[in-house]
Amino acid sequence: MSGLRVIVGCKRVIDYAVKIRVKPDKLGVVTDGVKHSMNPFDEIAVEEAVRMKEKKLASEIIAVSCGPTQCQETLRTAMAMGADKSIHVEVDAATYENLQPLHVAKILAKVAQDEKADIVFTGKQAIDDDCNQTGQMVAALLDWPQATFASKVEKANGDLTVTREIDGGLETIKVKLPAVLTADLRLNEPRYATLPNIMKAKKKPMAKKKPADYGVDVAPRQSILKVEDPPVRQAGSKLDSVETLVGKLKDAGLVPS
Ligand code: AMP
Numbered sequence: 573m574s575g576l577r578v579i580v581g582c583k584r585v586i587d588y589a590v591k592i593r594v595k596p597d598k599l600g601v602v603t604d605g606v607k608h609s610m611n612p613f614d615e616i617a618v619e620e621a622v623r624m625k626e627k628k629l630a631s632e633i634i635a636v637s638c639g640p641t642q643c644q645e646t647l648r649t650a651m652a653m654g655a656d657k658s659i660h661v662e663v664d665a666a667t668y669e670n671l672q673p674l675h676v677a678k679i680l681a682k683v684a685q686d687e688k689a690d691i692v693f694t695g696k697q698a699i700d701d702d703c704n705q706t707g708q709m710v711a712a713l714l715d716w717p718q719a720t721f722a723s724k725v726e727k728a729n730g731d732l733t734v735t736r737e738i739d740g741g742l743e744t745i746k747v748k749l750p751a752v753l754t755a756d757l758r759l760n761e762p763r764y765a766t767l768p769n770i771m772k773a774k775k776k777p778m779a780k781k782k783p784a785d786y787g788v789d790v791a792p793r794q795s796i797l798k799v800e801d802p803p804v805r806q807a808g809s810k811l812d813s814v815e816t817l818v819g820k821l822k823d824a825g826l827v828p829s
Contacts, residue, residue, distance in 0.1 A: 580618050582658075618633070644660050692707070696754040708752075
């Protein structure tokens with residue numbers, strides 16, 4: 573099973589450490605001048621693909637990002653981590669705000685066919701929209717098996733054995749290739765790109781495409797009606813005794829008096 577070709581979806585998202593602010597029109601969040609990074613689960617997917625290459629299971633890793641020009645930085649990061657080449661599917665900033673998992677899934681599925689991929693690897697979810705849909709949709713579009721929420725991936729003859737994080741614990745499944753995998757948090761700890769590798773990544777090939785090149789119409793199929801901040805949490809208070817606590821709970825009607 574040597575020489576697997578792996579496509580990795582790399583979404584550019586607002587950095588996880590940024591405090592999100594809702595736009596005054598309440599139709600989105602402020603993105604201008606805000607730090608962006610590769611979606612953390614996608615870094616994990618890239619790392620796993622690179623480890624597969626280091627173990628000589630994979631032969632080529634192709635990072636794909638759909639979005640505005642700045643996605644090229646995300647792709648350079650993926651290539652500095654070890655991806656061999658990348659494809660930037662340009663979607664302007666306004667369209668990107670309404671780009672939905674089905675649009676991205678159609679593009680990734682088409683790239684997988686064009687590149688004769690054996691694996692499409694995505695993050696389990698993007699931390700901006702929390703959709704957790706794209707990988708599953710790619711599998712449906714290609715009619716490939718899927719192993720989502722992967723926390724361990726091993727080769728087993730011609731197949732992959734994948735341990736999945738599920739509500740009740742861990743589930744181990746076998747999937748035939750070609751397949752779609754989605755990366756969960758415990759799959760690995762992604763490496764930092766070193767300076768020499770960042771320099772090398774500048775010379776790696778990056779193809780520039782548009783959704784139309786893949787025959788994909790990115791017109792929105794849904795519209796955002798309202799974006800709101802989560803309710804503000806009430807401040808807690810320190811009480812000096814259990815009796816005061818019970819009294820307060822009774823006053824609030826949370827325990828019978
Ligand atoms: P989602 O279904 O939006 O939660 O995204 C799940 C995964 O799909 C992400 O972790 C990425 O790997 C991939 N993905 C989603 N949107 C994009 C995008 N615009 N470009 C590349 N990959 C994406």
